[in-house]
Amino acid sequence: MKQHLQRQSGVANVDVSLIDGKVNVTPKEDGQIDPAGLLKATYDSGVSVAELDMTASGKVVKDSTGGLSLQVKPNQSFVISPNELSKNLEPLVDSTTVVTVRGQLFKKHAGKQKKADALAPLRLLILEVKKE
Amino acid sequence: MNRKSLAVLLLAGCVFVVPKLEAQIRHIEMRVEGMT
Numbered sequence A: 001m002k003q004h005l006q007r008q009s010g011v012a013n014v015d016v017s018l019i020d021g022k023v024n025v026t027p028k029e030d031g032q033i034d035p036a037g038l039l040k041a042t043y044d045s046g047v048s049v050a051e052l053d054m055t056a057s058g059k060v061v062k063d064s065t066g067g068l069s070l071q072v073k074p075n076q077s078f079v080i081s082p083n084e085l086s087k088n089l090e091p092l093v094d095s096t097t098v099v100t101v102r103g104q105l106f107k108k109h110a111g112k113q114k115k116a117d118a119l120a121p122l123r124l125l126i127l128e129v130k131k132e
Numbered sequence B: 001m002n003r004k005s006l007a008v009l010l011l012a013g014c015v016f017v018v019p020k021l022e023a024q025i026r027h028i029e030m031r032v033e034g035m036t
Helices: A002-006 A035-044 A115-119 B003-017
Strands: A011-017 A022-027 A048-062 A068-073 A076-081 A099-107 A123-130 B024-033
Touching: A002 A011, A002 A035, A035 A048, A035 A099, A035 B024, A048 A076, A048 A123, A068 A099, A068 B024, A076 A099
Parallel strands: A076 A123
Antiparallel strands: A011 A022, A022 B024, A048 A068, A048 A099, A048 B024, A068 A076, A099 A123
């Protein structure tokens, strides 16, 4: 699995802990990493992902449906699932402020994981808005 | 050095010294099952 992940675009380092089943992925400084690609690569290596969390900095924008998104690159953004913490981001919509958040992009549903679950569009559930 | 030059120098210093927070993915952590 580690080799699968290290071959992904934008990945600088992969650290696997067999004891607690944690995989830490460090992105390249100037690269573009694709969390959905990591999820697929992990699934393809025969390992099931229970949860994927991401820490990212970006601008808060409104998408075409009126929901919030975190834009981390001009061509890469993540739809934010509404919760109490995401309400705090609303004043930042379309401002130039870059905010750093930690959020959950994927969580396995109870029962057997289907490939469709792993390939479904990822939504960012904000867990923490970091002060910087 | 006149005031205008000093102000420009200070402004330029701020641009280079203050670290800019760039938009990017900083870290990804996965919890996996079935790993041997």
